[in-house]
Structure formats: C-alpha cells, structure tokens
Amino acid sequence: MGTFLSTFLSDSAELPELTNRVHSAGPVPLSSPLPVADLAADSIAATMLMASLLHLVRTGVRDPRASEVPQVSIAPQLVAGTYRSDQLFRWNGSPAPAWAPLSGFFASSDGWVRTHANYPHHEAALRTLLRLDDSVTAETVAHAISRRSALDLEDEAADSGAVISAVRSPSSWRGHPQAQTLEADPFISLVQQAGGSGRHSLGLADSYAPLQGVRVLDLTRVIAGPVATRSLAFFGADVLRIDSPGMPELSWQYLDTGQGKRSALLDLGYKPDRDRLEQLLTDADVIVMGYRPNSLDLFGLSPAELHNRHPGLVIDRVSAWGQSGLTMAVLFGPTRAI
Structure with missing residues (x-):
C-alpha cells in the first residue's frame, strides 16, 4: 500500500503492523499526475x-x-467508482452537471486562475467582481480575466466571497506562506480533551455496522465532508445532515453524497434554530464540520466551546487547506450562516 496508509496507521492509529492486513487486486484506475490512485486505495483501506x-x-x-x-x-474498480461517483451518477438518465459553465481554468494577464461558480452565490460574486451582468458567458468571463493579474483576482475574490485561485507551480506553492504553515502541521491531528470518554454507552454491533447507535451531526458541504459522513452512515451511524434553508446544496450532489443519511434545515442566524441545534448536540456523539475554519465560531461552535458545553462529544473538522495560517479564506472568502 502507499505512504498515506502507513503514515496514518503509524502516527494516528499507532498500529503500523496493520498494513499487513491489506490485500489489493491491483492498481486503482484513476489517472492523475499526482498519486491520487494510491491515496484512494489507502483511504478506503484505512x-x-x-x-x-x-x-x-x-x-x-x-x-x-x-x-x-x-x-x-x-x-480497484470499486475504489475508482467510489471516487468518481460524480461520473457514474445519473439525473433523470443524464450525467450530472458536475461543473457550471463559469467554473474552470482561465488565462489571466500573467498566468492562469481557477474559478468555482457551481453555487449560485459564488456565480453572483464572480459576476460582481468582474463587473459582468446576468447574461455572462464563459467567453465574456475569459475576456474579463485575461485583462487582470491572477494574484490580484485571488485577493479580490477572498475579500468579496467569490472563488478564484491563482494556479501555481509546485515551486511557487512551496514558497507560499500557507504551504510553509502546512509543512509543520500533521495531515491528521488528534487532540484528547479531559473528560473525553464516550458520552453514551454503546452495546454490541453487527460486523457490517460497527457504528450502529452512534449519532452524528453533519455540518459539511460540497464533497469532502459529505463523503466522510456518508462513510460513517455506510458503517451504521445515524447521520443527520444540517443545511441552511437559504443556501441549499446542489441537488444532484446532495443525492450523491447523502446516501444513508437523514437531513434537516436550520438557520443559525435565527435563535430558535440555534436552540434546536443545541438540543441535537446534547444527544449527539459526533459532530463533523466542513465549513471554512472559524466561520462557525460566531454561533458557539468552536471546538473549545463545544467541548465545554458537551464534554465527550467527538469533534471532527475537515479543511482543504489546514486549520491554521491563512486557511481557506484565501479561496473561499466569507461563509454565510447555515
């Protein structure tokens, strides 16, 4: 198996000898210049x-x-299918519209940028930043971006809520402050808090559902977080995904990553909904958060506050760019309340 599995089992699980318990029928058919296939096989094995x-x-x-x-x-084929479920998904018999017309790579005046406009609020923010009207096309976006600097666009996007990131070479990324911050951070970090024993007694569970009886609150969006909680549901956990009524998930994506879960809508800007979330936290065993780091702190959902109010609650945070340094604000800007 690959580097990720051995590192995880050694550093996080403290059971490096478990690598001998994994057998693979061959390489995973995922084509990429990066070791994506190895990571996919390792993560599922772990x-x-x-x-x-x-x-x-x-x-x-x-x-x-x-x-x-x-x-x-x-x-290998099943691993590849799991990782590319967006390509297998069918919406009324048709492939899923995985990328919106304004999402993609565009040439700037001094390089390239990557835009993300799948969500309506991201598309609106992109149009506003580029000073384009509702009739915008990919061609007009390309023309507007071609006249601007990639780094300037990235900075303005971070301030305005649009999603534009400059495309960097490996050497350029290694020189970025966020890359240097991440060098010192573990890929997976575990923190044991005082009073961190299980909140509820769990009895026996079937070997096919080892998480039976575990209650999970899913406060994640897009792909990484929802897929993680989908895996928990697959192994028997009772997963409740919570979204904002004013910012729905993409329909096809919600179906693809929501298998085995229940769902609810809560607006954390509305006190009765915040109170309801607090009630749910009282009965939960795990909370998984996948929003921009610190964006939910305003609602009393920082790890420290959650632990103080709910000792023993397992608190999981998923972040594409780490929990320290510049974090995801560089790419995603402000995050609305769910």
Whole structure:
C-alpha cells in the first residue's frame, strides 16, 4: 500500500503492523499526475481497518492485536467508482452537471486562475467582481480575466466571497506562506480533551455496522465532508445532515453524497434554530464540520466551546487547506450562516 496508509496507521492509529492486513487486486484506475490512485486505495483501506477494529472493541476485545483484525481486500474498480461517483451518477438518465459553465481554468494577464461558480452565490460574486451582468458567458468571463493579474483576482475574490485561485507551480506553492504553515502541521491531528470518554454507552454491533447507535451531526458541504459522513452512515451511524434553508446544496450532489443519511434545515442566524441545534448536540456523539475554519465560531461552535458545553462529544473538522495560517479564506472568502 502507499505512504498515506502507513503514515496514518503509524502516527494516528499507532498500529503500523496493520498494513499487513491489506490485500489489493491491483492498481486503482484513476489517472492523475499526482498519486491520487494510491491515496484512494489507502483511504478506503484505512476506513475498513478502523471499522474492523471498532467492531472488535465493541465485542469486548480491549486491545486488539493486528492478527485479530480481518484482512481487508481492495477492489480497484470499486475504489475508482467510489471516487468518481460524480461520473457514474445519473439525473433523470443524464450525467450530472458536475461543473457550471463559469467554473474552470482561465488565462489571466500573467498566468492562469481557477474559478468555482457551481453555487449560485459564488456565480453572483464572480459576476460582481468582474463587473459582468446576468447574461455572462464563459467567453465574456475569459475576456474579463485575461485583462487582470491572477494574484490580484485571488485577493479580490477572498475579500468579496467569490472563488478564484491563482494556479501555481509546485515551486511557487512551496514558497507560499500557507504551504510553509502546512509543512509543520500533521495531515491528521488528534487532540484528547479531559473528560473525553464516550458520552453514551454503546452495546454490541453487527460486523457490517460497527457504528450502529452512534449519532452524528453533519455540518459539511460540497464533497469532502459529505463523503466522510456518508462513510460513517455506510458503517451504521445515524447521520443527520444540517443545511441552511437559504443556501441549499446542489441537488444532484446532495443525492450523491447523502446516501444513508437523514437531513434537516436550520438557520443559525435565527435563535430558535440555534436552540434546536443545541438540543441535537446534547444527544449527539459526533459532530463533523466542513465549513471554512472559524466561520462557525460566531454561533458557539468552536471546538473549545463545544467541548465545554458537551464534554465527550467527538469533534471532527475537515479543511482543504489546514486549520491554521491563512486557511481557506484565501479561496473561499466569507461563509454565510447555515
């Protein structure tokens, strides 16, 4: 297996010998200049190994040995299908509209930028930044961007809520302050808080549903977070996804990443909805957050505040660019209340 699995099992799970419990039928057919195929196989192997470990613990095995964990088999075609489910998804018999017309790579006056306009509020912010009207096309966006500097566009987007990032070479990215910050941060970090034992007693669980009885609040969007919580639902967790009534998820994407979950709408700018979320937190075992780092702190959802009010709650945060340094504000700008 690849570097990610061995690093995860050694640093996070502290069970490096579990790498011997994974068997793969061959390379994962995902084409990329980056080691995406290895990462895909490793992440699924890690998930399956942890699910097997959890099942052993719930059957009364206090300190499972690697030899007690069932061997995990990786099917390359299934891994590829899982990672490219957007290409397999069909909406009324047609492929999913994975990218909006104004999302893509565009040449600037001094390089290239990547825009993201899949969501209506991101498209509106992009049009406003480029001073374009509602009849905008990809061609008019390309013309407007071609007259601007990539870094200037990136900075203005961060301030305005649009999503434009400058395309950087590997050497240019390594010299960026955020890349240097991430060098010192672990890929996965674990923090054990005082009083961090399980909040609710969990009985036995089926080997195919080792997370049975675990209640998860899903405050994530787009792909990474919703796929993570979809995996929790796959292993038996009771997952409740919460979205804003004023900022719905893309319909096809919601269906693709929402399998096995329940859903609800809450506006955290409305006190009765915030109170309802607090009630849900009282009964939850896990909360997963995938919004821009610190954007939910305004609503009392920082890890420190959550731990103080709900000791033992497992708090998970997913971030594309890390939890420290410039974070995702460089790309995504302000985040509205869910």
